[in-house]
Amino acid sequence: MHIDRIEAKSILDTRGRPTIETTLFSGTLEATASVPSGKSTGKHEALELRDADDSVAQAIKNVNGEIATAITERDFNSLDELDNFLISLDGTPNKSRLGANAILSVSIAAMRLSALQENMPLWQAIAKRAGTTPSTPRLFVNVMNGGAHAGFPSNKFGTGKLPFQEYLLVVEGKTSETFPIAQELFAKLGELLWKPGVHNNCGRLASTTSMGDEGGYAPTFDTLEKPFELLAELVKEFPNTSIAIDAAASELFHDGVYQLLGKSYSPDELAAIYRELVERFSLHSIEDPFAENAGTDFAKLTATLNSPSTPLGATTLVVGDDLTVTNPARIIEAAKNKEINAVLIKPNQIGTVKEALEAVRETYNAGWEVVASHRSGETSDTFIADFAYGIGAHGLKAGGFAQPERLVKYERLLAIEHEAETR
Ligand code: PGA
Ligand code: ZN
Numbered sequence: 001m002h003i004d005r006i007e008a009k010s011i012l013d014t015r016g017r018p019t020i021e022t023t024l025f026s027g028t029l030e031a032t033a034s035v036p037s038g039k040s041t042g043k044h045e046a047l048e049l050r051d052a053d054d055s056v057a058q059a060i061k062n063v064n065g066e067i068a069t070a071i072t073e074r075d076f077n078s079l080d081e082l083d084n085f086l087i088s089l090d091g092t093p094n095k096s097r098l099g100a101n102a103i104l105s106v107s108i109a110a111m112r113l114s115a116l117q118e119n120m121p122l123w124q125a126i127a128k129r130a131g132t133t134p135s136t137p138r139l140f141v142n143v144m145n146g147g148a149h150a151g152f153p154s155n156k157f158g159t160g161k162l163p164f165q166e167y168l169l170v171v172e173g174k175t176s177e178t179f180p181i182a183q184e185l186f187a188k189l190g191e192l193l194w195k196p197g198v199h200n201n202c203g204r205l206a207s208t209t210s211m212g213d214e215g216g217y218a219p220t221f222d223t224l225e226k227p228f229e230l231l232a233e234l235v236k237e238f239p240n241t242s243i244a245i246d247a248a249a250s251e252l253f254h255d256g257v258y259q260l261l262g263k264s265y266s267p268d269e270l271a272a273i274y275r276e277l278v279e280r281f282s283l284h285s286i287e288d289p290f291a292e293n294a295g296t297d298f299a300k301l302t303a304t305l306n307s308p309s310t311p312l313g314a315t316t317l318v319v320g321d322d323l324t325v326t327n328p329a330r331i332i333e334a335a336k337n338k339e340i341n342a343v344l345i346k347p348n349q350i351g352t353v354k355e356a357l358e359a360v361r362e363t364y365n366a367g368w369e370v371v372a373s374h375r376s377g378e379t380s381d382t383f384i385a386d387f388a389y390g391i392g393a394h395g396l397k398a399g400g401f402a403q404p405e406r407l408v409k410y411e412r413l414l415a416i417e418h419e420a421e422t423r
Helices: 057-072 079-090 100-117 122-130 175-194 226-235 267-281 295-305 328-336 353-365 383-390 404-422
Strands: 005-012 018-026 029-034 138-145 166-171 241-246 257-260 263-265 285-287 317-320 342-345 369-373 395-399
Touching: 005 057, 005 100, 018 057, 018 100, 029 100, 057 079, 057 100, 079 100, 079 353, 100 122, 100 353, 100 383, 122 353, 122 383, 122 404, 138 175, 138 226, 166 175, 166 226, 175 226, 175 404, 226 241, 226 267, 257 267, 263 267, 267 295, 295 317, 295 328, 317 369, 328 353, 342 353, 353 369, 369 383, 383 395, 383 404, 395 404
Parallel strands: 138 395, 241 285, 285 317, 317 342, 342 369, 369 395
Antiparallel strands: 005 018, 018 029, 138 166, 166 241, 257 263
């Protein structure tokens, strides 16, 4: 591959914050990619380069300057060679010199460019590169947003708010069937949350429902169980539909305890809450149930929830996000200690497509599931949908339905499915 020219610029994400968009030009072809941005970011993630004024001016300068000069001067035999070149050009363990956002924008645009050159749909080019079998992921739709995604600073959780970051509905099947089901569920939930009096038994204050960062509702409940009771009521009519959460527990962890709804819990007490929620509401998965360095607590919960001898069954996924940060080495470590049984894959946590695919490989080597994921600050780039389909992910987490930047990912899945069926 030869890249003739590179052009990076600033665009805004769903929170109105600047992020990077890069276009690569090669002959008559061009390919563009933009990079999302997290809020509840893990400490072990690769570095998103931001300036003191919150802009990404330096990251853009790095792409248009140093990266452009270095990569337009040579030919690359493969995308892996290009990604390795970017990694060594940066030269730091966490891409802090050039910025993981700067590097990933080039890495994704190059993947797109290569698919165009091969005249192949992106998902197919990803599958070919990864050696995976493409398939439709379950939709993980974030219908109620809480925690850091509902406007709270991470150290100030008020009482009466949703303590967990994400309350998701998981819908399994072909996207042409799951998308309308998820859409109907999202609309029904909206009616329940906005109409005063409809769900008084949930202790909900209708006037306090707003929208969260990921395009889901951000309501208020007075107990931990009530949001689950509401969702359980909602999904019971729909086949192949279940409830999941992302606790994002690094955000709840202060001074050695977890703080939820104004009370403090030890790791064991929190584990007991999860067990009860799994038992009562048949949770499909729990993401980041403990803080990012609490691997031992993860391992204990994974063993409990997946022991065939418990009445809980052996099917609950314990998903690592801040724990594993799409980092192959951290996934290998988690596998050694049996800490989890599923991994969230977010390419911008690691900074190149090559390393994100390595993370996928290590996850599959461990015999675990992959959930591909967007970030809470998103753009209209749909790469993650092609990625999820191409690697045959268990699920795709792309947010709620109230933001176009989330919807385009689900809509891209629909288009991919059609493309795959008609090829
Ligand atoms: P983030 O949240 O993008 O703010 O990190 C998403 C998640 O925790 O899964
Ligand atoms: Zn998460």
